[in-house]
Amino acid sequence: xxxxxxxxxxxxxxxxxxxxxxxxxxxxxxxxxxxxxxxxxxxxxxxxxxxxxxxxxxxxxxxxxxxxxxxxxxxxxxxxxxxxxxxxxxxxxxxxxxxxxxxxxxxxxxxxxxxxxxxxxxxx
Numbered sequence: 729x730x731x732x733x734x735x736x737x738x739x740x741x742x743x744x745x746x747x748x749x750x751x752x753x754x755x756x757x758x759x760x761x762x763x764x765x766x767x768x769x770x771x772x773x774x775x776x777x778x779x780x781x782x783x784x785x786x787x788x789x790x791x792x793x794x795x796x797x798x799x800x801x802x803x804x805x806x807x808x809x810x811x812x813x814x815x816x817x818x819x820x821x822x823x824x825x826x827x828x829x830x831x832x833x834x835x836x837x838x839x840x841x842x843x844x845x846x847x848x849x850x851x852x
Contacts, residue, residue, distance in 0.1 A: 736786045743808055747784075749850055752777055752828050753821030753841050758792060758805055759813035770813045773803060776821065776841065778828040782807075793831060800832065820844040 750756055757774040775794030782788040788807035793800060805812060821841040831839050 739786050740808065745808055745812075747807060748815055748817050750777055750790075750815070750817050752779055752826055753823035753844075755818040755821065755841075756792060757814075757816045757818055759815070760805070761811045761813055774818065775801075776828070776831065778802070778831060779826070820847045 754777050755775065756777050757772050759770045759772055761768055762771045773792060773794070775792040777790055778793045779791045780788065781790070784807075786808055789804055790807060791802055791804050793802045795801070820843060822844040823841060828841075
């Protein structure tokens with residue numbers, strides 16, 4: 729293992745975050761810490777993961793898309809952000825692409841993603 733990968737692995741281990749195995753097409757619920765004045769609360773953001781960038785490394789991020797009041801809303805989350813409280817996989821999607829940007833142009837039934845019932849967890 730080269731030096732940079734080793735340093736990244738140490739930083740990830742120091743954070744102690746439990747990131748579930750998810751990919752593009754999965755519907756996920758992200759518990760995001762929101763600060764309002766002096767109070768902090770956890771707000772859930774549930775939608776379809778349309779992309780993952782930089783894999784599982786410390787600089788990784790993922791984009792979640794949801795429909796809110798008839799309007800498409802996308803949000804990019806850093807994978808190892810301190811503001812992320814939890815990530816939960818709601819359902820697994822069966823897709824054949826790594827980036828699902830084509831969903832931006834789709835509405836209704838054509839924007840649906842089939843559920844993957846044969847999912848097997850990766851060996852850690």
